[in-house]
Amino acid sequence: MTFVQKALARAAGVESAEVGQILDVRPNIALSHDNTAPIRKIWQRLGQDRVAIPERMAFTMDHAVPAPTPRHAQNHQEARDFAAEQGVSNVFEVGRGICHQVLSEEALVLPGQVILGSDSHTPHFGWMGAFGAGVGRSEMAVIWATGEMWLRVPESMKVTITGELQPWVTSKDLALHLIGRLGADGGLYRSVEFHGDGLEQMSIESRMALTNMMAEFGAKNSYSPADEKVVEWLTPRLAARKDISETEAREEIRDSILAPDEDADYVEEVLINASEVGQQVACPHTVDRTADVGELSTIKVDQAFLGTCTNGRIEDLREASRVLKGKKIAKGTRLLVIPASSEVMNQALSEGLIQDFTEAGAMIGVPGCGPCMGNHSGVLAPGETCISSANRNFKGRMGTPEADIYLASPAVVAASSVLGRVAAPQEVVS
Amino acid sequence: MPTVDLSQPLTGRVWKYGDDVNTDVIFPGKYTYTKQDPEEIAPHALEDLDPSFAGAVQPGDVVVGGSNWGCGSSREQAAGCLRHSGVSAVIAKSFSRIFYRNAINSGLLVIAMPEVVDLIESGQEITIDLTAGTVCSAGRSWPIPPKSDSLRSIVLAGGLIPATKARLEAGQ
Ligand code: SF4
Numbered sequence: 001m002t003f004v005q006k007a008l009a010r011a012a013g014v015e016s017a018e019v020g021q022i023l024d025v026r027p028n029i030a031l032s033h034d035n036t037a038p039i040r041k042i043w044q045r046l047g048q049d050r051v052a053i054p055e056r057m058a059f060t061m062d063h064a065v066p067a068p069t070p071r072h073a074q075n076h077q078e079a080r081d082f083a084a085e086q087g088v089s090n091v092f093e094v095g096r097g098i099c100h101q102v103l104s105e106e107a108l109v110l111p112g113q114v115i116l117g118s119d120s121h122t123p124h125f126g127w128m129g130a131f132g133a134g135v136g137r138s139e140m141a142v143i144w145a146t147g148e149m150w151l152r153v154p155e156s157m158k159v160t161i162t163g164e165l166q167p168w169v170t171s172k173d174l175a176l177h178l179i180g181r182l183g184a185d186g187g188l189y190r191s192v193e194f195h196g197d198g199l200e201q202m203s204i205e206s207r208m209a210l211t212n213m214m215a216e217f218g219a220k221n222s223y224s225p226a227d228e229k230v231v232e233w234l235t236p237r238l239a240a241r242k243d244i245s246e247t248e249a250r251e252e253i254r255d256s257i258l259a260p261d262e263d264a265d266y267v268e269e270v271l272i273n274a275s276e277v278g279q280q281v282a283c284p285h286t287v288d289r290t291a292d293v294g295e296l297s298t299i300k301v302d303q304a305f306l307g308t309c310t311n312g313r314i315e316d317l318r319e320a321s322r323v324l325k326g327k328k329i330a331k332g333t334r335l336l337v338i339p340a341s342s343e344v345m346n347q348a349l350s351e352g353l354i355q356d357f358t359e360a361g362a363m364i365g366v367p368g369c370g371p372c373m374g375n376h377s378g379v380l381a382p383g384e385t386c387i388s389s390a391n392r393n394f395k396g397r398m399g400t401p402e403a404d405i406y407l408a409s410p411a412v413v414a415a416s417s418v419l420g421r422v423a424a425p426q427e428v429v430s
Numbered sequence: 431m432p433t434v435d436l437s438q439p440l441t442g443r444v445w446k447y448g449d450d451v452n453t454d455v456i457f458p459g460k461y462t463y464t465k466q467d468p469e470e471i472a473p474h475a476l477e478d479l480d481p482s483f484a485g486a487v488q489p490g491d492v493v494v495g496g497s498n499w500g501c502g503s504s505r506e507q508a509a510g511c512l513r514h515s516g517v518s519a520v521i522a523k524s525f526s527r528i529f530y531r532n533a534i535n536s537g538l539l540v541i542a543m544p545e546v547v548d549l550i551e552s553g554q555e556i557t558i559d560l561t562a563g564t565v566c567s568a569g570r571s572w573p574i575p576p577k578s579d580s581l582r583s584i585v586l587a588g589g590l591i592p593a594t595k596a597r598l599e600a601g602q
Contacts, residue, residue, distance in 0.1 A: 020580065022580070034463055035462070035463065038466050039461070041466070042591060043590050046593065046594060046595050046598060047595060047598065047599070048598070063463065064463060067445055069464075071463070071464050072464075075463055077555075100594050112540040118504055119504055120502065120503050120504040133506065134504040134528050135528070135531065136506040136509075136528060136531055136535055137534035138506060138532075138535045138536065138589065138590045138591050139532075139535060139590065141532065141591065142590055142591070142594045145594065145598065146594070146598075150580065169460060184450055184501060185450070185497055185498035185501070185524065185526075186489075187528050188498060188524060188526070188527070218498060218501060218526060218527070220527055274463065286450055286452075316571060361456065373459040373460075373599055374458070374460045375459070375460065375463070375464075375502070379460075386441045392454075392504055394452045394453075394455065394503055395452075395454060395455055395485075396454045396455065396459065396460075396478045397454050397459060399460055400457075401478040403453075418550045
């Protein structure tokens, strides 16, 4: 069986599952964020007094934080009240960070488990070898009410990454390369599994960027093996959350791991030689319109944005600071840096990265989604161009349909802010 | 806002668009946390794709799209805004999975007919007959691919919430 067959079978309480089978799956975690308040309204229409699974629900406040309007503030307030009323304790306040990053840091999801989120980037949790998929608001309301949801067991595709990435090339480039090569629907409905020695060499942060981006590939979920790096990343976090010893935490994580069988069936196999991948940029207005960074050096940049659940982690901030330290942002260009979580913010502060950014002339935002989906805090003006480390460059995504959004790695975003045009980091640092 | 009764044959005009139509152009992200109700969301349907749509769409009209219709965000209003603007169905070559689920769960009929889309033009009259299981346009008729009973019952109940409510009340 593939990973997804095993994970969905276990969550549905059955021995095995066939591709195409519809299973009633009981997720280990049901994630919602600023949309908790509207989901609650839908849930109320079901006529229940109590949700069925308060211990498995998790709310973050991240999409518009701190609240830009009274309406947004009211959404947050309703989520808090609802959590108190229903006994939901996994509530992560304004400023804690973006849902996918926070739930990873809190070790609320473990390898082999199932998380359903009313957020399209829930495939993110593939980084640890968990099943994560996005669902809609009505579905989340029904999960709260019944603890389960129908899911079709998808076909799987296998992406094998061999070799090593070139200097300044990142897993973001790899993801854009894959999406550019096979199209934004290249992984449609599928479970996209990553394997290979190229993947094993990658840091946890890099793997997160890769599986997170699979939402832009149409994937239902993504998977990267739960190896020792994953176990070691999660162990102290789980120990801290549950107040148990690291030995106990490590054992619990190891026991939870599911891996695909050697002879599992894949509908498609793709091989990527990492050493052949260059620095990629996705051009407006779709993620699969990719180009090499060098082809775009005439594109002037008004705003550079470093952040989001794709590339707002400590590794990303370090890469950007390698480019920016001691430099100034180009006149006429602004750089906005928003760490993905308070943990990332604290780490960046202690390493002096935040000061590197502010001395270069950058603005620092509150951990959260910021302008990623056009809510507030750095949205664009008509006619402007932004280069962003996010995952989505759809028309209108950052507030106005008349702006252009280019997507790239953190180092390319940083270099572009220094030169005021799309630029490779090698043009800024030797 | 008009919604449609799917148990009757429905005739309307075709509004045809291309491949990879994403949820941001179907329903702008900037409204997702501020606009939820049917009468609030319907006027923004396809706002960034076809500004003429929301003002001119009639009950029973059908949206036809290429491959990967509805890719992008999980926002349910992308399905809801179409349903509440009176659209009876979206026919496309393929759908993004979350849009597909949101549509079923919002009571919006979604039909994947990859071989038919190229034969239908904008502005043509089209009839969808769920009881007969056919789509007819320009003198031709095609069978609607069957859906599982559970998905069909969700659409006919008007969406996942009314269907689940009925199930909970029946103690199932
Ligand atoms: S950072 Fe952007 S893509 Fe990630 S959860 Fe927030 S809005 Fe969605």
